[in-house]
Amino acid sequence: MYTLLHGLYKHVTQKDEFFVLILGLDNAGKTTFLESAKTRFVKNYKGVNLSKITTTVGLNIGKIDTNGVRLNFWDLGGQEELQALWDKYYQECHAVIYVVDTGDRERIGESKESFIKMIKNENTRGVPLLVAANKQDLEECMGVREVKPLFESNVDHVGTREVMVLATSGLTGEGVVEGIDWVAQCVVRNMHARPPHDKEKS
Numbered sequence: 001m002y003t004l005l006h007g008l009y010k011h012v013t014q015k016d017e018f019f020v021l022i023l024g025l026d027n028a029g030k031t032t033f034l035e036s037a038k039t040r041f042v043k044n045y046k047g048v049n050l051s052k053i054t055t056t057v058g059l060n061i062g063k064i065d066t067n068g069v070r071l072n073f074w075d076l077g078g079q080e081e082l083q084a085l086w087d088k089y090y091q092e093c094h095a096v097i098y099v100v101d102t103g104d105r106e107r108i109g110e111s112k113e114s115f116i117k118m119i120k121n122e123n124t125r126g127v128p129l130l131v132a133a134n135k136q137d138l139e140e141c142m143g144v145r146e147v148k149p150l151f152e153s154n155v156d157h158v159g160t161r162e163v164m165v166l167a168t169s170g171l172t173g174e175g176v177v178e179g180i181d182w183v184a185q186c187v188v189r190n191m192h193a194r195p196p197h198d199k200e201k202s
């Protein structure tokens, strides 16, 4: 009886679980973006000092409940030698947040290359994409109008998936809530193609 009720309780209270990859070059601001999101969505979350975040080695994770779903974030290390690992996560993910450092004109080409490689990968087909034109607080940054064409020029590979280029700053919080909420709505809309993970197993 206990297990029956317990199971029912779990069924009613547990949210659908989705996985969101946070990708982009090293130093793009991925970890800061995720930490910034956690401080805004997770009750009683004791945030870290955003301006003191250092290079992520391996995997940084986070959980956010919003719009009736649970989003599990994987913030992967962006260093080139780690990019080979991204592939393994593509199959499992429900959305991608691709973070671009708009303050770094020198590496914008490199970021675009890495983005194209990701969207060309068969395993990311149809997965909703948020391109975070990040570090918008920097005075010399490239605006969304400048960044957008770079990341939208590969429409062939983008295909029919949902894509949004959004002005963000992990540091000031600009666009963070809007971006996460958009992703939450997208994974629900895309549920037939990529169903959430089984509640019982999670």
Ligand SMILES: Nc1nc2c(ncn2[C@@H]2O[C@H](COP(=O)(O)OP(=O)(O)O)[C@@H](O)[C@H]2O)c(=O)[nH]1
Pocket: 024, 025, 026, 027, 028, 029, 030, 031, 032, 033, 050, 051, 052, 053, 054, 055, 056, 078, 134, 135, 136, 137, 138, 168, 169, 170, 171, 172
């Ligand atoms: N000005 C500015 N700096 C940022 C922003 N987000 C991250 N940074 C800085 O960029 C550097 C790399 O950030 P981090 O989150 O570690 O990048 P990651 O390697 O992509 O995880 C750090 O010095 C951050 O303080 C932002 O929105 N604005």
Ligand SMILES: [Mg+2]
Pocket: 030, 031, 032, 054, 055, 056, 075, 077
């Ligand atoms: Mg990091």
